[in-house]
Amino acid sequence: ENVVNRIAAGEIVQRPANALKELIENSLDAHATNIIITVKAGGLKYLQIQDNGTGIRSDSLDIVCERFTTSKLREYEDLQAINTYGFRGEALASISHIAHLTILTKTQHDKCAYKASYENGKLKGPVKACAGNNGTQITVEDLFFNVIARKKALRSPNEEYTHIMEVVGGYAIHNSHVGFHLKKFGENTDIKTPIKSSVVENVRIIHGNSIARELLEIELTDPTLKLSLHGYVTNVNYSHKKGTMLLFINHRLVDSLSIRKAVDSVYATYLPKNAHSFVYLSLELDPRNVDVNVHPTKHEVQFLYEEQIIDRIKTVIENKLLSCNS
Ligand code: ADP
Numbered sequence: 437e438n439v440v441n442r443i444a445a446g447e448i449v450q451r452p453a454n455a456l457k458e459l460i461e462n463s464l465d466a467h468a469t470n471i472i473i474t475v476k477a478g479g480l481k482y483l484q485i486q487d488n489g490t491g492i493r494s495d496s497l498d499i500v501c502e503r504f505t506t507s508k509l510r511e512y513e514d515l516q517a518i519n520t521y522g523f524r525g526e527a528l529a530s531i532s533h534i535a536h537l538t539i540l541t542k543t544q545h546d547k548c549a550y551k552a553s554y555e556n557g558k559l560k561g562p563v564k565a566c567a568g569n570n571g572t573q574i575t576v577e578d579l580f581f582n583v584i585a586r587k588k589a590l591r592s593p594n595e596e597y598t599h600i601m602e603v604v605g606g607y608a609i610h611n612s613h614v615g616f617h618l619k620k621f622g623e624n625t626d627i628k629t630p631i632k633s634s635v636v637e638n639v640r641i642i643h644g645n646s647i648a649r650e651l652l653e654i655e656l657t658d659p660t661l662k663l664s665l666h667g668y669v670t671n672v673n674y675s676h677k678k679g680t681m682l683l684f685i686n687h688r689l690v691d692s693l694s695i696r697k698a699v700d701s702v703y704a705t706y707l708p709k710n711a712h713s714f715v716y717l718s719l720e721l722d723p724r725n726v727d728v729n730v731h732p733t734k735h736e737v738q739f740l741y742e743e744q745i746i747d748r749i750k751t752v753i754e755n756k757l758l759s760c761n762s
């Protein structure tokens with residue numbers, strides 16, 4: 437049974453950045469305002485996330501890593517109106533099958549913190565009382581230690597770290613009310629955003645002033661399509677090797693090939709060939725129209741009225757670029 441679970445977990449968590457994304461979403465669900473991430477060897481050796489959120493009640497610590505354990509879904513109907521990131525109860529379970537997982541947590545009602553280690557979805561040893569701050573610290577060590585195939589498929593720690601930077605940078609920009617802090621163990625900070633910052637300020641911190649000062653704000657609401665869009669685009673060819681597109685749908689960092697293609701086609705028309713773009717789109721759709729239940733390996737998100745919605749997005753970006761190029 438563990439082998440099957442391990443294979444499944446190795447498919448859900450394909451690289452350290454996938455695990456980190458789930459952990460960041462958990463911290464955001466727990467209303468954290470400050471999130472500190474520490475990494476060794478691209479997250480393969482060590483990945484730690486510390487938040488100042490609600491913490492986990494000590495009496496749930498024995499089950500949090502079991503599959504389908506979630507505090508976020510009460511009834512099936514909730515699936516239609518999910519407003520937290522997590523709902524599957526699969527992230528911690530998956531990670532515990534393919535890594536050494538330790539949770540240190542304290543709620544504001546507890547006098548002390550509690551520490552627990554997990555293996556294959558289950559507690560490994562007793563829960564121990566210890567010192568700690570309010571919030572949750574999750575440490576993932578030796579990711580994929582028992583998944584040889586996955587380990588072989590991964591590239592270098594440096595490349596994994598690049599993916600981690602993308603995820604942290606994306607969530608920091610999108611959640612500018614939360615402070616994010618990313619560093620390699622024992623080294624200098626790579627990303628540090630303040631609590632109560634702004635999207636533009638965080639773009640400046642993460643991507644540099646040359647991009648931040650070119651940002652053009654875009655906005656769109658369409659009640660018929662149950663769509664609202666807020667974002668920033670640039671009208672310049674900046675010097676990154678490739679363009680950056682950050683797409684959030686209902687506050688989840690996702691990918692959509694069709695949206696990506698549409699945005700690329702706009703830039704191909706309005707900017708010189710090979711121009712590189714920075715695009716940040718935060719799309720809010722009726723949760724009933726978005727397929728959040730796709731298998732986690734599919735980063736591709738699916739939603740209804742795709743063609744019409746993409747048309748509206750293209751138009752709003754086109755108009756913005758036209759208005760400042762004329
Ligand atoms: P899901 O997020 O889908 O509920 P997870 O496996 O990601 O499932 O997490 C399981 C449960 O553990 C969550 O429902 C939540 O109750 C608890 N939890 C996980 N991470 C945190 C955190 N950082 N702060 C508070 N609670 C957490």
Ligand code: MG
Nearest residue numbers: 458462522527
């Ligand atoms: Mg979760």
